[in-house]
Amino acid sequence: MNELQIRTPEGWTSFEPGAEIDLDLSWDLTAEPQSLELRIVWNTAGKGTTDLSVVQSYPIDSPAPRDAQRMTITLPASPYSFSGKLVSLIWALELVALPGMQSTRQEIIIAPAGREVVLQSVVAAES
């Protein structure tokens, strides 16, 4: 059974930009991975083509097939998580086992006060 898990503090999924957080990572893989990598990524989702970016990655070298580790990371200061009608910017933490690329993903919000910025249309904002 291949299982990877990312646990955030208290199960929180909303954070201030630049926050330092502790993550509990665990994995149970059938084969010994070459390496594991925790990635902080963002992607867009909406009506148009998807953009994505790996902003930071934290390698875990020579991991055992089954183990757990606490890791402290600093979240990026920007861009903020936001949503409008046409596009959302979504932050996520991904734990990836290489080279098989088994992975798990935890979506999070990075924005002031931990509240996703909601874009209003100009018409709606003026009314």
Place this chain on the structure above:
Amino acid sequence: MIARARDNPFRVDRVLQVRYRFESGDDWDQLLQRLANFGWRAAIVGPQGAGKTTLQEDLADRLAAEGRPIRWLRLNRENRTTAAARVQEALAGSGPDTLLFVDGAEQLGPLLWRRLKRRSLNCGGLVITTHKPGRLPTLIQCRTTPQTLDWIVRHLVPPAELPETALLERLFNRHAGNLRLCLRELYDRWGQSAGISENSM
């Protein structure tokens, strides 16, 4: 109330997860057999929004999984001015076993098409998508029906939120069977009708 793009069931990354569905009794075995019979040189034909690119990508994935080297050349209106250089680059990077997949072959003018057709004889194969038949033997003619649209929508929307069949049929007819346009309109319609309260965050 703001409808967040991330919650829209018709957002592009979800739509792209719905793969090609064969109509009229065709299947992968028949398609692959025909492609082999055509000497690995054939065209996926159909109008815009009929699923040609989706089918071509699925075909490439299957052949790549069998160990066939694949080289892509994606052409569209935006990059057609650089088509000659990109054709040259694709041919130069293709070996004798490489299957060259050209999406949007209708963007190539007659001269450039003839050059590609002739020089790709040194490759392992050439699979194109195009709007009209004639450039290579037709591997499959992609067609859509209102049922195709209904099938896609059922993959994207929970049963309780399914649009009425009559609405899907009207959309299908208005966009002349172009499923891409139908799904874009459904995206907009969801954005107008659904939403969340800003205070619900």
